[in-house]
Amino acid sequence: MPKEKKEKERKERRSVADEIDRIEEQRSRCQSSLERAEFRHRREQLLDEDRQALEDEMTIMNERIQKYEKELEVLRGENRRNMLLSVALLAISALFYYAFIY
Numbered sequence: 001m002p003k004e005k006k007e008k009e010r011k012e013r014r015s016v017a018d019e020i021d022r023i024e025e026q027r028s029r030c031q032s033s034l035e036r037a038e039f040r041h042r043r044e045q046l047l048d049e050d051r052q053a054l055e056d057e058m059t060i061m062n063e064r065i066q067k068y069e070k071e072l073e074v075l076r077g078e079n080r081r082n083m084l085l086s087v088a089l090l091a092i093s094a095l096f097y098y099a100f101i102y
Contacts (some may be wrong), residue, residue, distance in 0.1 A: 015080045020072060027068035034061040 014022070018094065037058050 016075055016082060020079065022077045023068050023071050023075065027065055027072070030061050030064050030068065034058060034065065037061065 038052055041051070041054050041058070
């Protein structure tokens with residue numbers, strides 16, 4: 001449980017954009033590993049055990065990539081919401097400025 005708490009605290013301290021960059025980097029590395037594994041699967045004559053192990057590894061990497069894509073979708077939605085909130089606050093500030101000061 002303490003490990004999960006530390007991870008959650010660390011995520012809370014990061015900005016959404018930093019978290020998006022971090023996850024995109026992880027997804028990119030996983031995608032590269034998957035491409036290397038697929039290339040090896042196509043090119044090499046592997047024993048049944050090795051082929052099965054490679055296919056299992058590819059399945060795990062595909063699942064990981066899908067997980068990263070879901071996380072990115074959530075984070076991009078949060079980033080979009082934060083941007084809209086910022087624009088709304090800017091518009092309200094400009095409205096008050098022109099209404100009361102100008």
